[in-house]
Amino acid sequence: MKKHILLFLLLSSSFLWAQVPKSMDSLKVFLKTKPKDTTYVLALNEYAFLLVQEGKMDEAKKTISQMDKLSKKYNFANGYCKVVNMRGVVEYSNQNPEKAMEYFLEARKIIEKYKLPKKFYQNSLNNIGIIYEQMGDRENTTKYAIKLINFQEKNNLKPLKTSPYLQLGSNLKFYKKYDEALKYFNKGLALEIEYKSLTGIAIAENNIGNLYDDLEKNKEAIQHYEAGLKSAEEAEYKLLQTDLLINLGRMYRKENDYTKAEKYFRKAEQICIELEVTKPLKSAYQGLGDLYFFQKKYGLSEEYYLKSLEIAKTIEDIQSLYTINQNLADLYEEKSDFKKAFFYKTAADVIKDSINKIDIAKNTEDLLRKYETGKKEQEIAIKNIQINNAGKQKWYFIFGLLLLGIIGSLLFYQSRNRKKTNEKLQLLNTGLDEANKAKTRFFSILNHDLRGPVANLVFFLQLQKESPEMLDEESTKRMQDKTMAGAENLLNSMEDILQWSKSQMENFKPQPKNIAVSSLFEDTKTHFLSEEKIQITFENTQNVQINTDENYLKTIIRNLTGNAIKALNEIENPTIIWKTWQENGISYLSITDNGKGATDEQFKALYDEKEVVGIKSGLGLHLIRDLAKAIDCKIAVETHLNKGTTFVLSL
CATH class of the missing domain: 1.20.1270 (Substrate Binding Domain Of Dnak; Chain:A; Domain 2)
Known part of the structure; x- marks a missing residue:
């Protein structure tokens, strides 16, 4: 069974020169009672960082926006850097390394422009190295770790709480140079203990536990995982706790202590459901499936393997899809259900072939x-x-x-x-x-x-x-x-x-003509005919006609409908309503869904041409933005969390 490994690294929330509290309760009191000045910005920075640790991303984004407004009001250069840095931390925590890298590179430009203290540049090198590690780029991770160590030594700077020694240790462990890796891990742990950083200690202990796990020294691995869990609990870093709990569950299962293994897996499951995080929840379910399989409790094993498989499909984790299908094939073979065993074995082989391709x-x-x-x-x-x-x-x-x-x-x-x-x-x-x-x-x-x-x-x-x-x-x-x-x-x-x-071509121009909106609605209805679970209705009481490029507008309507369908996942009575009408010589089209809604930040690509297409973003809003601009179509968005979203096109 595949070992669960999830990257947890703490990106420093930058440096403080004013005395502000660092605990959640004292920060709340500070923010309610103190005047809004540059010190207040520093306190907001600490508060946003603690919110990210607790997985409260929407509240963290609102706090960062407040930081941004105050920094501009007081022309606070340190604040500009902290705002961009914290936005990178949010994207990093949301597993969006490409977007996080953009923010951290922007922060470095601000540091150079305003000639901020060397500690800011030290933090910037650290963050960029961490993102390369999240991307799996070991060459650049090592390069920036060494660059950071040299910079710290050259400028007589104290090493960061989240030090490059952990990154170098991880890369050496990957290449099975365990003795050298352990030296770097221990050096990183010593620094975390020196700084009394509970989160950093938990991360370092987790890394050392993973190393002993690779060496199949289960007792040593358990010792370090439990030490890391204790620090993570004291720091109230719940997301990190899930990783350590799952690792402990695996270790105790290997030691045949099934009672403790189940206790740790169940606790990880509880925290994942509380935080609404899917990736570690998938690993917890997979761990429970493995545990019950070894106990020959095939009914429970099947239940949790299937739960894990469903999440893997949702998050499109192809590697996990292969592993879980293989596990189910082994399970049904033990139950002598050879037909199902063959089905899941075939699915695993097909996925493996797809992975290779x-x-x-x-x-x-x-x-x-x-x-x-x-x-x-x-x-x-x-x-x-x-x-x-x-x-x-x-x-x-x-x-x-x-x-x-x-x-x-x-x-x-x-x-x-x-x-x-x-x-x-x-x-x-x-x-x-x-x-x-x-x-x-x-x-x-x-x-x-x-x-x-x-x-x-x-x-x-x-x-x-x-x-x-x-x-x-x-x-x-x-x-x-x-x-x-x-x-x-x-x-x-x-x-x-x-x-x-x-x-995108300079000489390509739209070809406008008079088109009936009813034909566009018929095209949309045909295109999404397979979406039987979603009620899509079209209202065109005025039989509106529009003079525009048919292909451009058709593509915009398809993309907005596709986005609305995605937003209706797991929504009861999902509905989409298309309307068209004319007022004062202007034609309007609107699409409304009753999904979960979103934040204004998520629709930034509709208005900001600096938002480029990335590996994770695909066409989406960028396509809608570019095509709408070409046919002189304006787009307005109104969204409410847990109520739905409405897009209005005006031509």
């Missing part, structure tokens, strides 16, 4: 991107050398003018020509930079929006090909319908991508 495709894509990026960088470097050389030659000509007045006019003419050449080269450099960014965005879109549907199609087709005897006529028809629907949705996604890519 995705890895190959990803490696190929990475190599291609690195080649293209390297090629562009080389071209830019050559042009920069030419510009530098041209600048030097200009000074040579000026010197020649002073010595040779007779040919001064000729040299002046040459200098002017070279200046024009330099400007052209600079424009070329700018164009190359933009092309490189566009290519990166396009690869990101392909990576997110096409890989998943293709993997699903491969899964369905291989199952039909390799195990047709497992499917009756009804199941075969249902599988064919799903395959056809998946193929059609993939085609629509490709059309959307092509539409978006065309919108």
Whole structure:
């Protein structure tokens, strides 16, 4: 069974030069009684950090917004840095490393712009290294850990509470250099104890426990896991407690102490449900499934494996899908239910094959991107050398003018020509930079929006090909319908991508014409015909006609409907209502859902063109924003938590 490993690292909430409290209760009193000045901003920073530790992300974001307003009011440079830094902490905690990296790089620019103290730069190096570790980039993680250690020693700075020694230890452990790894882990633990950081001690103990787990020294691993759990409980860091509880459950199961193992798994389950976190809950359920399997309590084992499998499907954890399907195959084989055992074994094999194919495709894509990026960088470097050389030659000509007045006019003419050449080269450099960014965005879109549907199609087709005897006529028809629907949705996604890519071209213009909104509604109704559980209604009492580009508007409507369907997951009586009407010569279309709602920050990409497409974001709101801008369509959003969301298009 696969060992559960979840990264928990504490990103420092920066540094304080004013005396502010650090416990949750004392901070609440401070914020209610103290005047709103720069010290108040520092207190808000500490409060937001504690909220993140407790998993209260929405409240943390509101606190960060309050920090931002006060920092601007008092022109507080330290506050600017802390605001951006805390936004990175939130994205890191939400497992969005690409977005977190953007914030931490922005924080470093603020540090350099305002020449903030060296401790800020020390913190910045630490945060960037942690994000590389979350991304799985071991090379850059090691690079930044060593860079941070050297910076601290060179400037006689005390090491950070969350030190690079833990990162170096983790990388050495990955390469099975356990003795060296343990030295770094112990050094990191000693620093955490010196600083009396309960959270840091818990993280360090967890890392050391993982090392002994790899060495199959169960008793030593348990000793360090329990020490880490005690510190995490004292720090009230519940999310970290779940990781330690699950690790203890695994260890006691290996030691055949099933009573303690069940106690720890159950406690982890309780905290995960309280915090509403799915990834560790999946691991807790999987641990309980393993525990009951070893006890031959096959009914309970089946129950928790299936719960874990359902969460793995929801969060699209392909590696866990493979492991859990394999576990279920082993379980049903023990129960002599060979038909189900064969089904789950086949599913596991298909997923494993899909993982291999995705890895190959990803490696190929990475190599291609690195080649293209390297090629562009080389071209830019050559042009920069030419510009530098041209600048030097200009000074040579000026010197020649002073010595040779007779040919001064000729040299002046040459200098002017070279200046024009330099400007052209600079424009070329700018164009190359933009092309490189566009290519990166396009690869990101392909990576997110096409890989998943293709993997699903491969899964369905291989199952039909390799195990047709497992499917009756009804199941075969249902599988064919799903395959056809998946193929059609993939085609629509490709059309959307092509539409978006065309919108990025300078010479591509929309083709407006008079279209009936009823035809757009019919297209939407047909496209989402398979969504039987959701009631989608269309209201067009005025039989509205609009003069615009049909393909652009159709794509916008499809994407908004798709987003609304996603927002209705696990909602009772899910409904979507499309309306259209005209007032004062303006045509309006609106879509309303009764989902859970969202925050204004989540719709930032609709209005902010600086919000680029990332690996995690796909097309989504970026596509809607770009297409709407092209056809002069304005979009307004009204959302309420637990009530739903309404988008209004005006043309």
